[in-house]
Amino acid sequence: MSEAPWWRGAVIYQIYPRSFLDTNGDGVGDLPGIVEKLDYVASLGVDAIWIAPFFRSPMADFGYDIADYRAVDPLFGTLEDFDQLLAKAHALGLKVMIDQVLSHTSDQHAWFKESRASGDNPRSDWYVWADARPDGTPPNNWLSLFGGVAWQWEPRRGQYYLHNFLTSQPDLNFHNAQVQRAVLDNVKFWLDKGVDGLRLDAINFCFHDALLRDNPPKPEEKRVGRGFSPDNPYAFQYHYFNNTQPENIPFLEELRQLLDKYDGAVALGEISSEDSLATTAEYTSGKRLHMGYSFELLTDDFSAAYIRGTVENLEAQMREGWPCWAISNHDVERVLTRWGQGDTTAHMAGMLTAMVCSLRGSVCVYQGEELGLTEAEVPFESLQDPYGITFWPNFKGRDGCRTPLPWNENANAGFTHGKPWLPVPDDHRALAVSRQELDPHSSLHNFRSFMQWRKGQPALRLGDIRFVDVPEPALAFTRTYEGQTVLALFNFSASPITVDLPAFAHARAFNGHGLAEGSLSDGRAELPGHGVLFAQVT
Structure with missing residues (x-):
């Protein structure tokens, strides 16, 4: 390998x-x-x-x-x-x-404490600062993920700073x-x-x-x-x-x-x-x-x-x-x-x-x-x-x-x-x-x-993926790596299901993975509720 x-x-x-x-x-x-x-x-x-x-x-x-x-x-x-x-x-x-x-950063970071102090200190441009609009409102309409506007007024500078998250999480200015x-x-x-x-x-x-x-x-x-x-x-x-x-x-x-x-x-x-x-x-x-x-x-x-x-x-x-x-x-x-x-x-x-x-x-x-x-x-x-x-x-x-x-x-x-x-x-x-x-x-x-069990299956860890057409509530795909192909089939429901897989009539089911195991015979898979089937494709 x-x-x-x-x-x-x-x-x-x-x-x-x-x-x-x-x-x-x-x-x-x-x-x-x-x-x-x-x-x-x-x-x-x-x-x-x-x-x-x-x-x-x-x-x-x-x-x-x-x-x-x-x-x-x-x-x-x-x-x-x-x-x-x-x-x-x-x-x-x-x-x-x-x-x-x-x-x-936090607003308690030394960088921000210095930056917020004035508009002309060595770190004044390390965060995203912007002037208010003429009516005093924030410079644009950006919003914070945590609710409300993404701008906070800083009276020491007379400007707004940007925070995409909490008010206490000012955004750094990566343009600097x-x-x-x-x-x-x-x-x-x-x-x-x-x-x-x-x-x-x-x-x-x-x-x-x-x-x-x-x-x-x-x-x-x-x-x-x-x-x-x-x-x-x-x-x-x-x-x-x-x-x-x-x-x-x-x-x-x-x-x-x-x-x-x-x-x-x-x-x-x-x-x-x-x-x-x-x-x-x-x-x-x-x-x-x-x-x-x-x-x-x-x-x-x-x-x-x-x-x-x-x-x-x-x-x-x-x-x-x-x-x-x-x-x-x-x-x-x-x-x-x-x-x-x-x-x-x-x-x-x-x-x-x-x-x-x-x-x-x-x-x-x-x-x-x-x-x-x-x-x-x-x-x-x-x-x-x-x-x-x-x-x-x-x-x-x-x-x-x-x-x-x-x-x-x-x-x-x-x-x-x-x-x-x-x-x-x-x-x-x-x-x-x-x-x-x-x-x-x-x-x-x-x-x-x-x-x-997965550690011994290089195809599951490293292989390409190709999905197989099966009806809901099943999900099926193959993983292929350096000559090994593994079929993976999952039952998303709590009830047993049968899935026809004629293209995989010669596949051989793995066991030993420790989960609710399905069975495979002549291209027909039987899976218990929330069952899993892995098979070696030949």
């Missing part, structure tokens, strides 16, 4: 540190907690971990508002703790990817070459420490339209947002000018030049644009990002036709790049609630994991997916997410997917000796790691079995 880069076909386990394991009793997870549970992560059979932000921050957006890119926030530990984490992960054969939030150099220097700091990759948050938001042109209105029937409240006015515009500008391409190429100086270092970009699939294809072509992912499989849409259409759309545009897929993360409702349609069994959880891990590309798996966790119901008085608080009750924010990982069935699920920053629901304690370890048919054991 040809030697492939480690990240191609990799399964990347996302750790949300606030909710992983708390070792000091303050109710918030920390880096020593990750170190303590790395053996568990390695036992899952994943290839890498992605750690959400742990940098110094006032935590207005839980670490995505960075005040110091090179410092660990005391809430999470120290730089020495991170060094220990890196060393142990590498000893266990796990690659380590970290979040990098390049497009904006000094900003680009400073940002890349911060990235280099972590590459020098030995991290294996970067997950680049909102990477298409680095540049804005220098002319500050208004975004055009979007017709009501097209106001379908991904990852935000349906009543959020952000959906009322085409966001042609506040992100995804052509100047971003040369910057990504410069970032790639830096990464290429470090053996095996990889960049995964989070992309949310008006046509995220097209932007993903563009950003991963040539010497730009290694991988990109968008929110297309993080929506409520769940059907074989939707998933096939999404993947084929990207495949048609992505001539050179490599995709990365995710069906859950820290920003959206957990997949078993979104797609489970009331069925949250281990079979459903296993089928969804196997499906996304069989698509062409790499995969991000969010902590708790291996346990089959559902979205937690967090009462209003316990909400932490400013997004959810703003849009309650129509949109409950992101706290429901961020509750602590349940390690055991105790009151705080083995997560903390103190009061957890978000409550742990009773139904999550029933799915605790300790309990599932004892059940050979649990989601956890199914996850491990499948990941171990």
Whole structure:
């Protein structure tokens, strides 16, 4: 088999540190907690971990508002703790990817404190500043993803500054070459420490339209947002000018030049644009990002036709790049609630994991997916997410997917000796790691079995993809790599189905993947509810 880069076909386990394991009793997870549970992560059979932000921050957006890119926030530990984490992960054969939030900082960052002080200091042009219109209103009609206008008045300068997210997350001015150099220097700091990759948050938001042109209105029937409240006015515009500008391409190429100086270092970009699939294809072509992912499989849409259409759309545009897929993360409702349609069994959880891990590309798996966790119901008085608080009750924010990982069935699920920053629901304690370890048919054991089996199938990790015409609720495709072709078939319903596959009359079904297995005989497949069939095509 040809030697492939480690990240191609990799399964990347996302750790949300606030909710992983708390070792000091303050109710918030920390880096020593990750170190303590790395053996568990390695036992899952994943290839890498992605750690959400742990940098110094006032935590207005839980670490995505960075005040110091090179410092660990005391809430999470120290730089020495991170060094220990890196060393142990590498000893266990796990690659380590970290979040990098390049497009904006916290308003508590030293750069912004200096920039806001006056219009003539050395960093006065490091953020996006603009004069008011003659009537005192903001310079254009741009909106913040978190609700309301994207401009905040700063009396010290007598100008507005841009914030695509929270008011306390001012956007950097990437049209300033000094900003680009400073940002890349911060990235280099972590590459020098030995991290294996970067997950680049909102990477298409680095540049804005220098002319500050208004975004055009979007017709009501097209106001379908991904990852935000349906009543959020952000959906009322085409966001042609506040992100995804052509100047971003040369910057990504410069970032790639830096990464290429470090053996095996990889960049995964989070992309949310008006046509995220097209932007993903563009950003991963040539010497730009290694991988990109968008929110297309993080929506409520769940059907074989939707998933096939999404993947084929990207495949048609992505001539050179490599995709990365995710069906859950820290920003959206957990997949078993979104797609489970009331069925949250281990079979459903296993089928969804196997499906996304069989698509062409790499995969991000969010902590708790291996346990089959559902979205937690967090009462209003316990909400932490400013997004959810703003849009309650129509949109409950992101706290429901961020509750602590349940390690055991105790009151705080083995997560903390103190009061957890978000409550742990009773139904999550029933799915605790300790309990599932004892059940050979649990989601956890199914996850491990499948990941171990997948490692021995190069076609599933590296091959081309071609969809097979089958009726709903089945999804079928083949993966082909260096002479090996594997047929993958998934039942999206809770009822048994029969699928005729005359072109695969001589295919031989695999077993041993640990999921609800289907059977194949003379080109006819029988699948149990949420069943999975893999077959060797001859």
